[in-house]
Amino acid sequence: MSADSTEDQVPEDAGRVRQRLTVLGLTAVLLGLAGALSPYLSRGDAFLPGPTLPWWALAIAFAATEVNVLHIQHQREARTISLSELPLVLGLFFASPVSLVLGRLVGSVAVLVLYRRSPALKTTFNLGLFAAETAVAVAVFSAITTWTDGHVLGTWLGAYAAALTTGSMGALAISLVIAAHEGGLRLMSLLRGTITGLAVAPMVVTLALVAVTSLGASPQSTWLLVAFGILLLLAYRAYASLAHRHLNLERLYRFSQAVSSAPEVDEVLRRVLSEAKELLRSERASIGFVVGDGGLVGRVRLGVTDRLSRAEEPPGPEDRWLLQQVVGERAPLLLPRNTRDPASRRLLDKHAMREAVAVPLRGTAGVLGVLVVADRMGDIRTYDENDVLLLETVANHASVALQNGELIGRLRHEALHDALTGLPNRVQLQRRLGEAIDDIFLRRSEGAAVMLLDLDQFKEINDTLGHQEGDLLLIEIGARLTTAVGNAGVVARLGGDEFAILVPGTGDEDRVRHVGRRLLRALEQPVALDGLEVEVRASIGVALAPAHAQDPAGLLKRADLAMHDAKVSAKGLRIYEPELETSPRRVTLVAELRAALNNGEIAVHVQPKAGLADGTVTGAEALVRWEHPELGRVSPDEFIPVAERSGLIGPLTTRVLDLSLAAVAGWRSAGHDLGIAVNLSTRSLHDADLVDEVARLLRRHDVPADRLTLEVTEGSVMADPARAVALLHQLRDLGVRLSVDDFGTGYSSLSYLKRLPVQEVKIDRSFVTGLTEDGEDVAIVRTIVDLGRHLGLQVVAEGVEERSTWELLASMGCDLAQGWYLGRPMPIGELVPWLRTRERAEGRGGLRVV
Missing domain, CATH: 3.30.70.270 (Reverse transcriptase/Diguanylate cyclase domain)
Incomplete structure (x- = not known):
């Protein structure tokens, strides 16, 4: 029995490197186990006299069982169940141990590399697993047959024990790989995987023992058994296909019942997109509605967080190509993984998709829109023509539901009106x-x-x-x-x-x-x-x-x-x-900033934050930096407004979040469980996809949501309060911490803070820098600290530059401080060395390191 785990398609980062090292380490353990059992492989002949199975015949048999498998998908985990026990048991009786191991490895390499085109890491792991499983099977079989002195019942017991032992070991190894990718070992998932993997094994072993008995009695029955094995594989594959179709039919029936009874527009759209994701086991689904001339008027998306969002951006060249293919031709469009078609590749790259399927939503008056699903979960296979037919069925049900009453008219009106x-x-x-x-x-x-x-x-x-x-x-x-x-x-x-x-x-x-x-x-x-x-x-x-x-x-x-x-x-x-x-320099900065984002020239520095009570560093604030090769350092006060006006604030925010969360992952791997704070602009609070983007990046870097703090200013929230507060609640539901930056300079009030789902306020540096006991700002700072305490909020003072200011804030009960007295902004890579230097200085009884 063999199983495959799903690997998330994410770029290299600190968390990903750690996962790869875990898998490589587990592979090394498996290979070491196979090597330790090598004495059991030294027997040069088969266990039984009779027809001797050469390694190439076993390789063909193992390859056939690996090609004809049953795929079982559970959430983000994909498993395959094969009939590999059949050639395994035959090999235990009629092949030398070396031929058995060689045949299994050669057959598996052929399937993994040529048929499934598995990544190198996955291929290496599976080969290590197969080598260890086969060696354990030979060892268990040999031990039991020796203990029972070759009695026929003992050999049967040895075959069952060998198959079940290796199946359990394979399930455990796969669960450990999944745990490395998902951040924890789930015992129920391990138990379910083991039971699923071993459910078919006893029956297959029984069939194999029947074949062994038949061959032992008459070697001429070989061809009859080969024919029976081929028929068994075909029947098994047909059953898997039938089971998959039956499951899809059940889902389609539930879907049609649910959609037909949904009274609200959002509920219909949510169920359509949710079922499309579920049926095609995809991460994302969206619908683009069009007007009579084929122009896109609005998109409704269901992302990885299952949150429904709308967008009203005009279509770009890639989207117009999609509309021409699907709406203009009234035909589905399949964009498989690793497609080489230039237009398809541009569309996938623009929307950061690995693969996609798009089908038209047809109505009585023509095509209403385009239904798209993207990014299949798991890497066992990409979308195919069967998936296109399945999605077209979903689209047909959706079209009927969306035409109920004046639903489409309302949708189009909503897409074009405030x-x-x-x-x-x-x-x-x-x-x-x-x-x-x-x-x-x-x-x-x-x-x-x-x-x-x-x-x-x-x-x-x-x-x-x-x-x-x-x-x-x-x-x-x-x-x-x-x-x-x-x-x-x-x-x-x-x-x-x-x-x-x-x-x-x-x-x-x-x-x-x-x-x-x-x-x-x-x-x-x-x-x-x-x-x-x-x-x-x-x-x-x-x-x-x-x-x-x-x-x-x-x-x-x-x-x-x-x-x-x-x-x-x-x-x-x-x-x-x-x-x-604006000045020629600012006009030039738009193109330069776009190039800087594409070339990775935008960097992040961090400034540490520490508790005022004990000086413990709890995190840092991310500060965006741009070092232009010709203009030198460009101030954030200069290029952030340029980004907001030119529409580049979205990519800039994504870049800063990506670098910041990668830094947190790196700190955690170095033993420093620190958080990071990132500022959001006014435009970011109007971005319908911000929540999905934050969720995606947190998952990509394997960072807990509460290690990310998003800072907003009072002015940015008040630019469109209803929209901003709703988005902040969605971020809070995600687990992200929220902070009000520059508090005290805008619309600060008790009622204002009570409406915002924040956990922190930051006192503006204008009140903190140079703060003294008899200064005019001390009453304001004290009031903010008391207000935060009564509302259960952490209070952070930024701009702390002197020891006296630090001690005064500590006496007021302020929670955290940030400023030059603690540490100046520094590149991400310098924070851990700075922490170690600071810890050594404090260990010697020295002053805080600045």
């Missing part, structure tokens, strides 16, 4: 802006204008009166803007307190300025909220096409620059001018 105000959203604005630009190039229009409008002091209103009143304010603003624009343009809400107005058909500055002033006048009347008359002001930035830009992204960028200038200068309305552009 849920709060009912106004067009960013996706629809970009589509209409693209149409307006097309009209300019086709000479059907003289120009177009886009305005970005941002409310002044909306965050203060929202924080004072609450989110419900803030939502009512946004609804009223949207209605007023729509009335003021009338038929002249389209009003859209981009998110938070930011609106956009598209005025097609004109490039006249005076006309556009007139529309802008009309919008500002519409907001002059106070809005009644919670019994109060609230005055609202706004800032508007304007960009014109084709004068300022000839593409939607360029127009929105220039309108955003003009809007920020209007807000800073308090002009109310500002039309874009070239001098509003």
Whole structure:
């Protein structure tokens, strides 16, 4: 009996190296066991006289049993059950021990390398396991037959004992490999694997003993037994296929029943994607909905954390190719592992997928969308045509459910409209802006204008009166803007307190300025909220096409620059001018930053944090660094805003999280169980895929979730409180620790902290640096420490530069400190040596090492 364990496809890191070393160590133990039992292999002839089985015949037999196997999948673990006991028992009786070992290894190499194309590490482990199993089988069989003096019942007992012993040993070895990959040995999983692996063994051994008896009585029965063995393998394979089909039919039946009874859109989508993942044993599933012209209007995803998320980004070149293949051709698309098709490879690489299957969601009015599953769990096999047919069946059931009533219409409306105000959203604005630009190039229009409008002091209103009143304010603003624009343009809400107005058909500055002033006048009347008359002001930035830009992204960028200038200068309305552009260096930094992310030039330094009571280092804060080969060190204050404006903040955040969690894994392997804190930007709190990305990276580096602290500022949360707080709750449910950074400089209040699922507050360095007993900041710091204590939060002081400040904070009851007095920022690789130097200094009674 043999079994295969699933290996997660993750890049090399500290945790992965540790896993590989564990597997190699176990392989060495197995080979050592085989070597220790070599005296039992010294017998030169077979146990019974009669037909002698050569090694090549055994190799063919073992290869045949390894090819015709039953795959059993349980969660992320894949096992195979074969009929390898049949050639094993025959070899014990009719082959020399050396021929038996050689035949099994040669047959296994042929299957693992040529048929399954297993990775080198897995092949090495399995060969070590097979060598040890065969040697143990020979030793057990020899010991029992010698003890029973060759009696026929003793030989049967020896055959059963040899097969069951090796099967149990194989199950134990596989469970140890799985434990190395999953971070712990599960006894129930070990017991289940052993029972599953040994369930068929007694029957196969019995058949083998019948064959031994037959051959011993008449060697001419060899061909009859060969024919019987082939039929047995074919029947076994047919049973495995039938069992797999039966299981899939059961799942499809349950799926159709569940989907047909689901009343809510989200529940239908969740069940469709969940069943698609389960049936095809995949890590990810998504649906992309399309409009009549084949353009993608929105995606719904179910990731590794089984959290449903939506996205409304426009399709890129790779996505348009997928839509053309699936929607345009109305045909499924199979992208197997290691495909060499360039277009397929680009699509897989863009979305970081190993393999995928995409099928159309068909409706009465055409194709509704694309159902995609990706990344099959386990490496036994990739997707094939049977999986395509299975996913098409799921898609057919899903299509019927999604067309129930006006579900598709609602989905399309939700994809193109803001849920709060009912106004067009960013996706629809970009589509209409693209149409307006097309009209300019086709000479059907003289120009177009886009305005970005941002409310002044909306965050203060929202924080004072609450989110419900803030939502009512946004609804009223949207209605007023729509009335003021009338038929002249389209009003859209981009998110938070930011609106956009598209005025097609004109490039006249005076006309556009007139529309802008009309919008500002519409907001002059106070809005009644919670019994109060609230005055609202706004800032508007304007960009014109084709004068300022000839593409939607360029127009929105220039309108955003003009809007920020209007807000800073308090002009109310500002039309874009070239001098509003950032410096040439900053423009250059966008391309340079993208290249730096691709080339791995972005690094992370860490600054340690320690407990004020005893000075024990508990973790560190990650500080992003960029050492440009020509520009030198680029300050984070310079390139992080560039990343936010250019859309690179997502890849930058992923890079920092990846390096930080790799550092934690390295520290843990060196015996230092430290955590790390990473700052999140405002844009990151609006990223629908952030939770899945954090979960993926934690799993990749095998780091417990509570060793990661994500720091957010008060201002970043208040940019869109409802959305940000919901995302923070999802991160908290994941087990990640949350911290409020720069506390005391923004909207700090008891009610504010009670709404956030955080475990920590960090006192801003402006209150800590140079703190003295009689200073004016000491009361603020003491208040924050007391507030944190009453709310059960840890309080961290950053910017501690002197011993007196450290001691004063300790006397107040502050929990942790960070700053130059403890340690300056340093490369990740220097933290462990710094810790050892510090421990030696403290051991000698010295002062803290800075």
